Amino acid sequence: MPEASADTEPLWETGDPGSLSGEGGWADLSPVAQRVLAAVGKGTAGGLFPPVVAGGPEGTVRTGRLLGGEKDARMLVHALRDRRFAPLLALLDRLDNWCEAAGRRYSAAISPGTLDIANADIFGPVVSEAFVACATGRTHYARDRVAEWAARCEDFLTLFLERLLKDLTTCWPGNPAFRGPVVGLWTHGEETHNGRQRVLRLDCAGGGRIAYKPRPASGELLFTAHGGDGPPSSVFDLLNHAPAASGAIRLPVLSCWRGSAPGYLWQEWIEPPDQWGPIRTSGPWQLTGTRLTPPEARRFWHRTGSLTAAMFAFGITDMIGGNVVTGSRPGDPEPLLYPIDLEIYFCHVPRLYDTGLLHDPTAEVDQHHVGLERTARWCSAEGPPVCWTEEATGALRLHRRRRPYARDETRNVVADTEGRTGYGPHLTAMLRGMFDAWTLMCRQRTAIRDFLATATPGHYVRVLRQPTFRYFDALVPRWLSGGGAAPRPADPDVHFDRAELDQLRRMDVPYFVRSLEGGPVLRVEPPPQTDGLAPVAARPAPEGGWPPLRELLDGANLTLAGLGVALRDAAEHVFDDVPELDVTDPESGVRLHLQSPAEGQVAFDWPEAGRRITYLWDREKVRLRIDPVDAPQAPVEPAPAGEIRRRLLRLDRLDGAVRVPWADGGMTDTAAEERLRTLTDAGIAWLATVVADHGWPGRALVGHDAAVAASRLVQHAREHLEFRKHCLELMRQAAEGGDLPWREVAYLTDELRLAEGLPQVYGTRFEPVGGELVPWPVEDPEGVDRRRAALGMEPLAEHTDRIRRRFPLGGVAPDMAGSATRHPLTGTGAS
Structure with a gap:
C-alpha cells in the first residue's frame, strides 16, 4: 500500500503513458486539450487535476506536488484518449469557447488572458471533479453529469460577469484599492450552492481583493458593514460608535455592499495579519498562523470575547472553521477575528456551543475545527476528497482520501510568542470582553431594535435544514460510485425531502433561506435565473422555530443575566488550558474561580455603575449576584475537584x-x-x-x-x-x-x-x-x-x-x- 494512501483498492490507475508522439500521442486530441496538456507539461496547470499526496504529520496526508512535467503530461494524454474521458474533453471544449467569447464581451471588467481554460485558479474545481467522475463513474453518469456541470459553470460565470460589469462603476466603493478591471480570479473549491455556484475572489487592478458571494443570505451587510464617518451601516458599526458601558469594545467591521439586484453581495477580502509566522513545527513540517506578543494576545482575546458575546446575543451560528478568520484591514496595526461567512443568524442558540465557535463534546460529530480552535492541529477540516498517490515505480493511483488532510496554515488558531494557543491562557481577558460587549448591548437595546426595524427589509437568513456533514456524506459516495437513483443519507434514520434531493442530484449542498420579515422557507433558483425564490415545504420546524426569531430581533434576551450561560460555556471549553483555576486579574477587574469544567464563578468590577457583577454556575443553573464595587470579596471555598485535577x-x-x-x-x-x-x-x-x-x-x-x-x-x-x-x-x-x-x-x-x-x-x-x-x-x-x-x-x-x-x-x-x-x-x- 502506498505510504500516503488509506485505501487498498485504487479508484483508477495510470497505464503505460507511452510518448507524446506516434502511438499514444496527442495529435488526435482537440486543440484545447492539447493546450491544457502542454500547460501541464510546463508545470502551470497541475491544479486542474487532483493533487499527488504524500504522508504528512500525525497520520495525515499533504499535497506532495501538483501534476506537472512531461511524464505527467504523457500520463494524462494516455488517459484522455480513453473513451471514458470523452465528457471531460467536451467540457474543456465548451468552456474554452465560452472563455474566448466572454473575454471579448466583458473586456471592460476583466483583464485580457484571465479567462483561460488552463487557469486552474478558475477552472480547477470543475475540471478536477469532471476528471474524477470520468475515471470512476459509470459511463452514462459521467456523460450526463459532466455535461450538466459544464453548463452550470458557464451560466454561473456569465451571471457573475454580467453583475461585475454593471456594479464595477455603480455599486463598488470609491476606494482606489478596488479600482477595476479585475486582473485575477480564484474559485473556492470546497462546496457549491444554487446551481453549482461558488464563492469567488477577485484581484483588482488597484491592489485590493474582493469576495463575490452568489447567495441571498446577507448577514455580513446587516452586522459587519463598515459605515465610515456616516450613520451606522450595521449592528456592529452602531455598537462601535456607542459610548462604552463597562469598558471599551471593538467589533470587526469591513467593506461589504449589496449588488445592484437581490441575490448576491460583494465583500472586502480579509488578508492575514502582519503578526504571521510559525506556530508549530515537526521535522520538515511547519504550521503558520497568527502569533501575538502577550499584550497583543490579551487585547485580541478581549475583542474576540466581545464578538463572541455579540454572536450569542444575535443567534449567529455556523461559525466553524474557515467561516471566521484572523486578519487585518489596511491601516489596522493589530488583527481581529472576522466572521466572513455570516449567513445564519437570529437562530435558537441556547448554548455558546450552538454558535459553532466552540467544540461541543456531546455533539453528534466530533468537530474540533470550530471557530475558536484550542490547539494547533495538523489536520484540516477541508481538502480534496480524491487524490493521487505515487508508487515507487512512478505509477499514479487515484484514491478516495480517507486520512485527514494536513494544513500548512491556519487562519483561526491564534498563538502567542510564549507558545500558548487559544484563549485559555488569556481567559480573563476573553470573559471581560464578553461582559463589556454584553453590558453595551443591554444599554443599547432600544437603538439596536430600532436599527433592525428599518434595516431588515430585503434581507434573508439561511435556513440550514440538516447539518452540512449529512449532505456531504450523501454527495461524495454518490460522486465516486458513479451516481445512483438518488442521493441517500448515511444514517438510515435521516431522510431528505424532494427540495433537498433536487439540489443534491446536481451535486449542490442544499440551500434554503427565509426573509427577515417572515414567511415561508424558500429555495433559490439556479442561473440563468437571477433572483428566483420559491417556497418549499419545510416541516417539522427545529426547536425554537425557523430563523429569524422575533425575540432576538426585539432584543428580549439582552438582560444582564442572559450572559451567564455563555460565560460558563466559554470557561468549560478551555478548562484544560487554564494555568490556574483561581485567578485575580486587577488589570481587567476580573476574579475567576473554577471548580470543575462546569462549576465556577467570575466577578466583574463595573466602576462606572458602582457595582460588582458576579456570575455563579454549575451544570444545572447560572445565578447572578450584584454587590457594591467596593464590597469585600466573598471567600471562595476550594473545590475538591480542583485538587483531584491538580494531583x-x-x-x-x-x-x-x-x-x-x-x-x-x-x-x-x-x-x-x-x-x-x-x-x-x-x-x-x-x-x-x-x-x-x-x-x-x-x-x-x-x-x-x-x-x-x-x-x-x-x-x-x-x-x-x-x-x-x-x-x-x-x-x-x-x-x-x-x-x-x-x-x-x-x-x-x-x-x-x-x-x-x-x-x-x-x-x-x-x-x-x-x-x-x-x-x-x-x-x-x-x-x-x-x-x-x-x-x-x-x-x-x-x-x-x-x-x-x-x-x-x-x-x-x-x-x-x-x-x-x-x-x-x-x-x-x-x-
Whole structure:
C-alpha cells in the first residue's frame, strides 16, 4: 500500500503513458486539450487535476506536488484518449469557447488572458471533479453529469460577469484599492450552492481583493458593514460608535455592499495579519498562523470575547472553521477575528456551543475545527476528497482520501510568542470582553431594535435544514460510485425531502433561506435565473422555530443575566488550558474561580455603575449576584475537584518524566522501573479513595486531560488487577454518559486481556517483532476494525502505521518482547 494512501483498492490507475508522439500521442486530441496538456507539461496547470499526496504529520496526508512535467503530461494524454474521458474533453471544449467569447464581451471588467481554460485558479474545481467522475463513474453518469456541470459553470460565470460589469462603476466603493478591471480570479473549491455556484475572489487592478458571494443570505451587510464617518451601516458599526458601558469594545467591521439586484453581495477580502509566522513545527513540517506578543494576545482575546458575546446575543451560528478568520484591514496595526461567512443568524442558540465557535463534546460529530480552535492541529477540516498517490515505480493511483488532510496554515488558531494557543491562557481577558460587549448591548437595546426595524427589509437568513456533514456524506459516495437513483443519507434514520434531493442530484449542498420579515422557507433558483425564490415545504420546524426569531430581533434576551450561560460555556471549553483555576486579574477587574469544567464563578468590577457583577454556575443553573464595587470579596471555598485535577496531572507529569527516558533506554534501568512501580502504587492507593468518594474522575469533574491521566494511571497499575477491573466498569459508565472518550475503555480492556493471557480486543497494544512494532495477538482479527469504529477509533492498519512513525524502535532490541514493552506506549500517550 502506498505510504500516503488509506485505501487498498485504487479508484483508477495510470497505464503505460507511452510518448507524446506516434502511438499514444496527442495529435488526435482537440486543440484545447492539447493546450491544457502542454500547460501541464510546463508545470502551470497541475491544479486542474487532483493533487499527488504524500504522508504528512500525525497520520495525515499533504499535497506532495501538483501534476506537472512531461511524464505527467504523457500520463494524462494516455488517459484522455480513453473513451471514458470523452465528457471531460467536451467540457474543456465548451468552456474554452465560452472563455474566448466572454473575454471579448466583458473586456471592460476583466483583464485580457484571465479567462483561460488552463487557469486552474478558475477552472480547477470543475475540471478536477469532471476528471474524477470520468475515471470512476459509470459511463452514462459521467456523460450526463459532466455535461450538466459544464453548463452550470458557464451560466454561473456569465451571471457573475454580467453583475461585475454593471456594479464595477455603480455599486463598488470609491476606494482606489478596488479600482477595476479585475486582473485575477480564484474559485473556492470546497462546496457549491444554487446551481453549482461558488464563492469567488477577485484581484483588482488597484491592489485590493474582493469576495463575490452568489447567495441571498446577507448577514455580513446587516452586522459587519463598515459605515465610515456616516450613520451606522450595521449592528456592529452602531455598537462601535456607542459610548462604552463597562469598558471599551471593538467589533470587526469591513467593506461589504449589496449588488445592484437581490441575490448576491460583494465583500472586502480579509488578508492575514502582519503578526504571521510559525506556530508549530515537526521535522520538515511547519504550521503558520497568527502569533501575538502577550499584550497583543490579551487585547485580541478581549475583542474576540466581545464578538463572541455579540454572536450569542444575535443567534449567529455556523461559525466553524474557515467561516471566521484572523486578519487585518489596511491601516489596522493589530488583527481581529472576522466572521466572513455570516449567513445564519437570529437562530435558537441556547448554548455558546450552538454558535459553532466552540467544540461541543456531546455533539453528534466530533468537530474540533470550530471557530475558536484550542490547539494547533495538523489536520484540516477541508481538502480534496480524491487524490493521487505515487508508487515507487512512478505509477499514479487515484484514491478516495480517507486520512485527514494536513494544513500548512491556519487562519483561526491564534498563538502567542510564549507558545500558548487559544484563549485559555488569556481567559480573563476573553470573559471581560464578553461582559463589556454584553453590558453595551443591554444599554443599547432600544437603538439596536430600532436599527433592525428599518434595516431588515430585503434581507434573508439561511435556513440550514440538516447539518452540512449529512449532505456531504450523501454527495461524495454518490460522486465516486458513479451516481445512483438518488442521493441517500448515511444514517438510515435521516431522510431528505424532494427540495433537498433536487439540489443534491446536481451535486449542490442544499440551500434554503427565509426573509427577515417572515414567511415561508424558500429555495433559490439556479442561473440563468437571477433572483428566483420559491417556497418549499419545510416541516417539522427545529426547536425554537425557523430563523429569524422575533425575540432576538426585539432584543428580549439582552438582560444582564442572559450572559451567564455563555460565560460558563466559554470557561468549560478551555478548562484544560487554564494555568490556574483561581485567578485575580486587577488589570481587567476580573476574579475567576473554577471548580470543575462546569462549576465556577467570575466577578466583574463595573466602576462606572458602582457595582460588582458576579456570575455563579454549575451544570444545572447560572445565578447572578450584584454587590457594591467596593464590597469585600466573598471567600471562595476550594473545590475538591480542583485538587483531584491538580494531583492527577502532577502524577502524570512525574510518571512521564521517568517512563520516557526508561523506554528510550531500552527499559533496562531497573532502578527507574522500581521508581515507576512505587509512583504507580501510591497513585492507585490515592485514586481508590477518589473513586470511593466521587466515582470515576471523568471530564465533568476534572476536565479531559486529567480524566485521561486517570485512565493512564490505571493502565500502568499491573499489580492491582481487581481494582483495575472495577475501574473498567466505572469507565464504561462514564463513556456511556459522554464523560470519557471510549478509546480509554479500549486501552484498559486490552491491557486487562493481556494481563490475563488473552488476546486483545481492539489492537491498542504493541510488541517489537522483527525490528518493528506489531499489535499483540487480536481476538477475531476480521472484526477488529468494526469494533474500533464503534468506539470512534481509526482502522487498525492506520493506527499501526501511526504508532510505528511516532515510536521508531531505534536501539530497542527486537527480542525485547513481554508485558513490560507495553508501558512506554501507554505512558507517552501513544495509545
